[in-house]
Amino acid sequence: MSFKRWSVRVSDPAGTICGAGVYLGRDLVLTCAHVVADALRIGPGDAPDGRVSVEFLGTAAPAPIAATVAEGGWWPVGERQEGDAAVLRLMAPAPAEAAPAPLTTDWRRGDTVWAYGYPRHRDLSAGVHASATVTGETMGTGWVQLNDRHSSGVEIQQGFSGGGVSDADGGKVFGIVVLALQAERMSWLLPVGPVAERLPLVREALTAAAIPRQRAAEAELDGLGTSYELPPDIRDFTGRAREIAELIEQIEENTVGPAVHSIAGMGGLGKTKLAVHLAHKLAPDYPDGQFLLDLEAHKAGAEHRPLTTGHALLALLQATLGKPQHLSDTARLGRMWRDVLRRRRMIVVLDNAASYEQIAELLPEHPGSLVLVTSRRRLDELGVEGAVPMALEEFDEETSLRLFTAIVGERRAATDPEAVRDIVRLCGFLPLAIRVKASLAAGRQRRYPLARIRDEMAKETDRLRGLRAGHLSIHAAFSTSYAHLGPREQELFRRLGIHPPGSVSMEAAAALADDPEAAQDATDVLVTESLVDDEGGRLKMHDLLREFARERLAADEPGWARHREVAGRLLDFYLAAALAAQRTLVPARPVRDRADREHTGLPEVAERKAALAWFQVERENLLRCAGLAEEFGLVSYGWRIPRAIGHFLSLASETDVAIKAYEAGLTAARGRDPRAEADLNALLGEAYRVAGQQDAALDALRAARDHYARAGDRTAAADMLTRIRDELRAGAGRVHRPGRRVREGRGRVHARDDLAVARRVRSRSPASHQRGLVLPGHRLHPGRSAVPQPDGSHPPAAEQLVRRGHLPAEHGRGALRGGR
Template identity: 80%
Template sequence: MSFTRWSVRISDTYGTICGAGVYLGRDLVLTCAHVIGDDPGRPVNVEFLGTAAPEPITAVVTEGGWWPVGDRQEGDAAVLRLSSPAPPDATPAPLNASWSRGDTVWAYGYPGQLHTGVHASATVTGETMGTGWIQLNDRNAGGVEIQPGFSGGAVYDSEAGKVFGIVVLAYRAERMSWLLPVGLIAERLAPVREALAAAAIPRQRAVEPELDGLGTSYELPPDLRDFTGRASEIAELIEQIGENSVGPAIHSIAGMGGLGKTRLAVHLAHRLAPDYPDGQLLLDLQAHKAGAEHRPLTTEHALLALLQATLGKPQNIGDRTRLSRIWRDVLRRRRLIVVLDNAASYDQIEALLPEHPGSLVLVTSRRRLDELGVEGAVPMALEEFDEETSVRLFTAIVGEKRAATDPGAVRDIVRLCGFLPLAIRVKASLAAGRQRKYPLARIRDEMARETDRLKSLRVGDLSINAVFSTSYGHLGARERELFRRLGLHPPGGVSLEAAAALVDDPVEAEDAIDALITESLVDDGGGRLHTHDLLREFARERLAADEPGWQRHREIAGRLLDFYLAVALAAQRTLNPARPVADSPDLDHTRLPDVSGRRTALAWFQAERENLLRCAALAEEFGLTPYVWRIPRAMGHFLSLASETDVAIEAYRAGLAAARGRDERSEMGVPPDGVWGRAAADLNALLGEAYRVAGQQDAALRALSGAREFYEGAGDRVAVADMLARGGYVQHNLGDRDGAVASCERALAEFTDLGDEFGQAEAEYTLGMLWRLRGDHDRALGHLDRASALLDRIDYSLGQARCLNLTGVVHRLMGSYEGAIPILHRAEALYEAAGDIRGLAHAINNRASALGLAGRMDEAVDANERALELLRRTRSFAYPDALLVAADLRAKQGDHATAERHLCDALTYYRPAQARFGQARAHLLLSAALLAQHRAVEALTQARESLTLYEELESANGVRQASTAEADCLAALA
């Protein structure tokens, strides 16, 4: 081995030579700590002068590579990590821990900044100073002696071909120097320990010639030409392997069948092969080999195979313990990469794992072998590709030219493959072999129409269905039952409680869930189970085969739907105890989540929102129609809080159609009766409120009136009064101001007669709103005070938030800006605690307006921007209100052009919503913004639009302000 390939020169970043060093391999360099200085983070330059690429490479001390000189001079070593790869022709130094007194050794250094460097020789005298340092004496009085400038340089025996230390100290006057032996450094610095072990392998093989050329079986398969993706996983694995310098290198890769675990391990093994020169092996442990006749390899057979591949003559065949010791000794004495593919269990591979650094073992399995953590293994859970990587893989197989003929079809195909690498490979291989017969669009269309995608995902003997079947075959009876029934659940995350509702014995569900996670048939994402789309389809196939009968499937689906209904009803009662939904589940459920607190109830609704909405399709599939309206009805209060107006309208309309469809008389315009009629009325009530929020006032009034008619016929006085109060607000929006007040006063009288304090509070609040809109602020505050007192008594914080919000607005309108701000602040806190995002945004926006009027502009702008973001996200009807405040604030700051844009945007929302008060205010502010920009003619048009609207609304204050604006415009034109 050439000395010039591993000896390096070290200088600081200014080019001043600091000393020498020894290349250890794997981009690591050994030198003295004092060559680096006191700061291990200080970068230096390393030059491989004896290679074809001697350009400097920046390096810093690696983690675990610092042993500075102590008080007793027992240290002085540092291991550097290069910032870029070492030159290809650089080779690791031949490290050795042994030395002998009297040996003649050589060193190479750079005394007096001599850039080319010089050789010096000395004789090993022996250990000195009780620190482990070894003294060297110059061999003769002539020639160059070891001196300052040699620090960090290798001390090597050229005859034996070994490096056993580095120079740490030299006294030129006495012609004496000292070295720090490699063996001692290895005890303290793990990177040197690993390099020393690696350097010992060639010597070991030299004395064991029978190991050479034997064992050619189980060679690593070739890498894939079109290997695609997994860049982040590969980088993570390489980093983890590089950082491990202490314990055995064991890495496990787990995940469902078809993710490409074996391909990843093989690709990584090829990448790292130069670092493991003694061979790369792959042994299939056959845990999931298709066919009933196949069984996983026994540990004994695996050990024999590995020893045959490496030694060629395994010993003590009947003694598993002895075989394991021999195999582990092979791993310790060689540098191998061993891929233990398709492992069945930890018990199967325990005896195959290394106990010392040196070799690298990669374990792949569909099972999550958690026990490997005890052995210090680093686990990786593989997932399906993202869309872009999936497209790249498909393109790599079919060719860029063909993929470019229909990029949209390619994306659809990989999506229909569930982004599963094996499925993509199968479909792309078929597409590549049948180009004329199967255009990409045809493949896409056939996949989209297929009721059984799995049958089409096969090529030759390779089948996705077979891959999944082997995993399913590893399950016990309980686990199989749960897995196939999970196929009925709508796509999306499944809570543990919902999963338990699917099985016959919910008590045993938890163990079954753990087994499915272990077998990678479901993923555990923060306590929620996720099943891959293709596995869901496979689960439904198994359900049809193993539990035949539509009626049986209907009964299982009914359990799940009733579970969701039961929890939704309980959560709704928590959120709105004064108006619980008149419904109850059909079944007794033993495992329901706790939704007794407001926060837990909201959190459950938020987590299960998608599942609840998708239940309608499951109910329709199995003819369980009542759940199409029962579940949305139970969600009503939450959907209102979350400002899910569009979603709510769609769900209520679907539920209403289902409820009406149960009674033939509804088709003839006769209101349905009984339970179906109650459902239709309840859904109309919810629909009316959603229409009102969406600005569809005519539709809202029709829905609320229809609900009221049913409730009147059913004798439900409370519900009738509720509809009167809600309808009053809509009447006002449609211009019937007196009728609105009359409806709410009738509702208040009815609630009072019934002793319903919640209803009284709601009616008082609505009257406060109506009188506020009519400009009678004192009367508005009177109603709000009475509403607040009632809400205090029934402890309804959301109602209090609404009262405080409106009270703050009234105070602001009365000119008490500083008084309004803390009231609105309290409203925000209550809205946030209640989970009412729309109400929270509304209160923040009102506070922003008050802050602006109080002259606190920076606070006002910040609050308004937050309100706009919340309202934009929830698509709330209050969004244009926030735009008005934004425009007003911008105008006060002199930015009238931005104010104009905000006001024009607001009008595009107000007009279709028939929000005439909002329109009037927007026209008024727009007039001022245009006038400030010297556009008086346009401003006059806007002022007159505002005046007309305010006159129709009989708003005295609005008429006065619009008249003033009109006069200002005329004055500007005079």
């Protein structure tokens, strides 16, 4: 093994060379305690607080990395000249090419060994070798003396301290240089054995580097192939700290069964990058190799097919055994592969799996090796077999910002932080989308301001097409997933794009399908394929996937009239469900409306608690239906749905939301449906009253009165008069406050007109004198309470309903009334 892959140079923060070190893997470096003390300018008894600089000069990424002394990694020189070791923890990932040193405790007197160091006076970017002979152990210290007196090359000197000492071919590192007497060409090393006994982190690294005993007796397993090696880790890997910690904890806790972990999620989440990063992090614990095999489940191209199990087994056996296999018996190949997994400690990433059936023969049956499976499908069968599944999600906003900044650089991101925040939001916090846009920003610099990228994304009619950089394409990732669906699943996926953003109930999803009975099975497939998420029985689609679904709808179901018909089904479903829930909440005052279609899959809202819960969960969807109705020219739902949810909005005390919804509904209904205008004005009047807008409340109630009167609904008109009278009385008694003006002169004029109309209405309806409150939509008969239409039943008036518990107290005089 090359010294360059595990040897490092240690300097102080100013760049002065203080010594060398040995990379242990897992972002840990072994060096001398006195090298760290020199770099920190501290004495022998001082605590090693502060940072030193570590350089991997033999890699393609030699930039200095800050490091600190790891917890439990400090062993300074003692009084008897023993010790002198320190373990540093890097504050950034080690370069991808860096490899852990092959530690061993074996050494023999008389052997010729090599050391690698960085003399301070030599201007050499990659350091130098020095050879010496092992003389023997120095009594009482644990140090081992070296003699390079007979060497004709460079002598071990200052700058070699902390550097690794290995056997002649560099295959095993058994110590670090701790002292050099240049004049006598004598030096000393501290063997790995004593360091491992004293420092647990070195002991763990030594255990990871040990070759299993059984390996020596298995000649057929020698000579590992190089095919399907693990790709290098990425420099700017960001986020997933929680997921990584969770995976490592699960792996470490498993001591009895095979270690299989699956990572599932939609395309573009970075499943492969997470698996590769984890494999690199755990590589020291699996010294027999790390491999990645792409099973090609979602490779682009209509003619492409995933790898067969047999082909995958042949590839893995050749990669690990170094020998081609000439067998067609998949079962036998599977047994051979499981024997390899049992006898070695390896990490195998099975990337882009198509199904459980594809990988069943590739999984271990015994502890030893670690297998990581990535797939867009949720392979539930793996959980049944004892594997540990993980469902990956998109980044949160802060992690998205860190990823964008890591790619473009802090200076570039700082030029317009708000634009950066907008860009990652427009990317839907999807890692692949962020990488694409950040790469664009990093490559174009000054002539392409971040605000321009943001503005272009916001204006794009086809945002997905813009999320492309070379072979990286969000659109391609989604297309391959879509191609794996059957006709019914594709239909439901496309139509879910019509639904307003937000969660979707199973009943609403079924309303979109041509065959509602088959919608549940189609939904299960979409969840399995990670095209929608199941959040407690409700479906959630990523914003970019929703955009892709609408694109597929336009391509696969062309025709605006067809799209309008599907949108109409959805709106009618929400109207039917809202009307049913409203009837449960206010059985004596049902809204005069009914859905245009028969819906067999309505939610269960027959009880008050269930009705309120349904309204609360569907609140955002119901409010967003107005936009959907406008988009597809289904204007009647623009006023019918707000009217149907009026009572719920009053109960929820969301006055501002209610006013906005009623105003939009009234605009849609004006000139089209006089009854709806009346009902929405009545709802607006009460909402304005609650908001303290008296003039607006009076205007709305008068408009409602006029509409009811023209429609011949004298009962509802009288109810509006009662509310107008109550509001005028309340206004007269209100204490004037800044910001609220009560125009008393105008109020007196309207009051006289209202009272005159009230007298005329009451003179024609004797029963109206019996109650101070009349429910709109009911007619009154002499000697009877209010009678709802059209069923002809005779419930008591509203006050009696409240007293008897049939209606909630909010149906008293101050409650929202007339919203029908």
